[in-house]
Amino acid sequence: MSSENKKKEGIVPEPSLRRMPCYLAYLKLAKRRSQEYVSSTHIARDMGVDPTQVTKDLSYTSIVGKTRVGYEVNTLIDVLEDFLGFRKLDKAYLFGAGSLGNALLHDHGLDQYGLKIVAAFDIDPKVVGKTIEGVPILHVSEFEKMKDENIEVGILTVPAEFAQDVAQQMAEGGIKGIWNFTPIRIRLGDNCVVQDTSLYAHLAVMFNRMNSIKK
Amino acid sequence: MSSENKKKEGIVPEPSLRRMPCYLAYLKLAKRRSQEYVSSTHIARDMGVDPTQVTKDLSYTSIVGKTRVGYEVNTLIDVLEDFLGFRKLDKAYLFGAGSLGNALLHDHGLDQYGLKIVAAFDIDPKVVGKTIEGVPILHVSEFEKMKDENIEVGILTVPAEFAQDVAQQMAEGGIKGIWNFTPIRIRLGDNCVVQDTSLYAHLAVMFNRMNSIKK
DNA sequence: ATTTATTAATGAATATTTTCTTTAATCGAA
DNA sequence: TTCGATTAAAGAAAATATTCATTAATAAAT
Numbered sequence: 250m251s252s253e254n255k256k257k258e259g260i261v262p263e264p265s266l267r268r269m270p271c272y273l274a275y276l277k278l279a280k281r282r283s284q285e286y287v288s289s290t291h292i293a294r295d296m297g298v299d300p301t302q303v304t305k306d307l308s309y310t311s312i313v314g315k316t317r318v319g320y321e322v323n324t325l326i327d328v329l330e331d332f333l334g335f336r337k338l339d340k341a342y343l344f345g346a347g348s349l350g351n352a353l354l355h356d357h358g359l360d361q362y363g364l365k366i367v368a369a370f371d372i373d374p375k376v377v378g379k380t381i382e383g384v385p386i387l388h389v390s391e392f393e394k395m396k397d398e399n400i401e402v403g404i405l406t407v408p409a410e411f412a413q414d415v416a417q418q419m420a421e422g423g424i425k426g427i428w429n430f431t432p433i434r435i436r437l438g439d440n441c442v443v444q445d446t447s448l449y450a451h452l453a454v455m456f457n458r459m460n461s462i463k464k
Numbered sequence: 465m466s467s468e469n470k471k472k473e474g475i476v477p478e479p480s481l482r483r484m485p486c487y488l489a490y491l492k493l494a495k496r497r498s499q500e501y502v503s504s505t506h507i508a509r510d511m512g513v514d515p516t517q518v519t520k521d522l523s524y525t526s527i528v529g530k531t532r533v534g535y536e537v538n539t540l541i542d543v544l545e546d547f548l549g550f551r552k553l554d555k556a557y558l559f560g561a562g563s564l565g566n567a568l569l570h571d572h573g574l575d576q577y578g579l580k581i582v583a584a585f586d587i588d589p590k591v592v593g594k595t596i597e598g599v600p601i602l603h604v605s606e607f608e609k610m611k612d613e614n615i616e617v618g619i620l621t622v623p624a625e626f627a628q629d630v631a632q633q634m635a636e637g638g639i640k641g642i643w644n645f646t647p648i649r650i651r652l653g654d655n656c657v658v659q660d661t662s663l664y665a666h667l668a669v670m671f672n673r674m675n676s677i678k679k
Numbered sequence: 680a681t682t683t684a685t686t687a688a689t690g691a692a693t694a695t696t697t698t699c700t701t702t703a704a705t706c707g708a709a
Numbered sequence: 710t711t712c713g714a715t716t717a718a719a720g721a722a723a724a725t726a727t728t729c730a731t732t733a734a735t736a737a738a739t
Contacts, residue, residue: 264696266672267665274624274647281625286492288716296649299698304717316704317716334671335664352567362664363671401674409489410496426674428667432489434511442677444670446663449550449577450482456549456578457481457660459616462657464493479726503686514728519687531734532686 263305266333270400271296272306280322288319335363340400342424343369344415345407346376346386349430349448353404354381364402368395389415392422401425409433416443481548482520486511487521488544495537500580503534532584552577555615558584558637560622561591561601564645564663568619569596579617604630607637616640624648631658 275296279287289307293300307320310332314320330336336449338360343350346369353359354366370389377388381462403424407415412433420426420441433449489512493501504522508515522535525547529535532629545551558565561584568574569581585604586592594604618639622630627648634642635656644650647662 260676261672263669266669267662270647270662270665271649271669275649278625278648290716297651298649300716301699301718302697305697305719308718314717316718317706317714318565319716333668335668336677338673346570347681348570348572352569352571354567354569355563356567356663358701359667364667369570395657402670410521420587426670428652428670432485433493434486434490434513436512437496440677442670442673444666444673445486446666447482448571448661449573450485451659451661452574452577452579453485453550453619454478454481454553455641455643455657457476458657458659463640464657477726505686515686516688517727520689520727523688529687530736531688532684532736534686586732 261309262268265309268298268302268306269310269329269333272303273326273333273335276322276329277324280326286315286319287325288320289314291319335361337363338404339364340367341365341402341404341420341428342367342382342392342395342396342400343404343406344371344389344419345369345405345411346371346373346381347406347408348402350406351381353406353430354384357382366404367400383390389418392418396422403427405429405431405435476524480524483513483517483521484544484548487518488541488548488550491537491541495541499537500532502537502540504529506534509524543638550576552578553580554578554617555582555613556617556619556643557582557607557610557615557634558599558619558621559586559604559634560584560620560626561586561588561596562621562623565619565621566596567597568645569621572597581619582615584664585603607633611637618642620644620646620650622646 272292275292276287290300293303302312310328311324312320312328319339341364343353343366350369354369359366366384369381369384370392371385371386372389376386379386401424403419403426405412405416405419405427409431412431413435416429416435416437418425420437424441426442426444427435429443429445430447432449435443437443490507491502504518505515508518519529525543527535527540527543556579558568558581565584569584574581581599584596584599584601585607586601587604591601594601616639617618618634618641619641620627620631620634624646627646628650631642631644631650631652635652639656641657641659642650644658644660645662647664650658652658
């Protein structure tokens, strides 16, 4: 009975997962202020969200809070980082060293969150052979030869028209998780996860909300 | 009666808004293939989504489809780009020229989606005074003097501990929309829109889904 | 002209997510 | 010890989003 109460194979709702890094950031600031415990009530008040949502979100991890005290800051940070996969360092390949790919190569924050880009692939002879921020740019054909490496994450930043094809190659090459920055919806078998992160989609939401408050 | 049938002041659901740029990308590829019309059925089939969801999403714009024909590709592209605000070019300030801010300065794709970074602000004397990708990096104190400019969008890429403070300055300086790349939940009055785009949140979702299919 | 198949649009039903409510635990004060 | 205040947790209710089912329109085929 202890393992049947989790519905749907214990899948964690995406909204909850997306909120967790926010809690983590908040907790790190709390730690800096030498707080030993934080209650869900305080987290909620400071962040402007619903208190029960905080406890519900955190309940997906292994943490348990103490009544009338809250959660221990240090252990909650540890538990969250572990749960979110920010502890172990995954190596990643970048596909498409154009403008956006280039941009990601400049962001060293990724390292702190468990992702390290070890090589990039492109077809443009103007960039192949170069090194950006210490990461070598190879020709896509080289990817074939590197299949045996223990690399499961691929970042997709190619132009839209190549997105589906390249994604397919990635999956065939053993990539298990594709971080898709193109606005194209990738269709693959279900042994490969696709995470869409279209910056422009977020921009669209912001523009729309700005117009809404204007009138 | 023609204007009371829209519930809740005609607010467009965020999931719908986020899907629209995907439709747009799909349509641009269709246009390249010289397709004159596309039906919601085909869009849905190609993208692997529900057909009624497509029509429902598109119904928030002014477009109307022709029965048994579909939507005219060119006009739908125009309507969507206009609706999403990708047509007019908004000028933007960047706050925080660190690793991630630097990365965004390298992404020229933003221009195509209606956003042009015209200046960046930082406090680090090592970067202030420099120019990255043609964009000057100024000291934050300079922001005060530039209030009169017609700039409504601000991109927030400062370290977490400064996020709330800088956001407040931005709002006071006339910024109407903050594109927040920090994992901090910003609290401001409601004359300023905050759009959260935490890359690491997406990374967390991907890691979690990868683990789910693994076991 | 008539039929058939395909489609957009609309409203209903389902599923999901968020918020509200209740309960039980326990720390600190009286 | 006893009481009151604060809290996590769990379940119920409400809000939201997605999917399903139906309808009406119409282009193409017969």
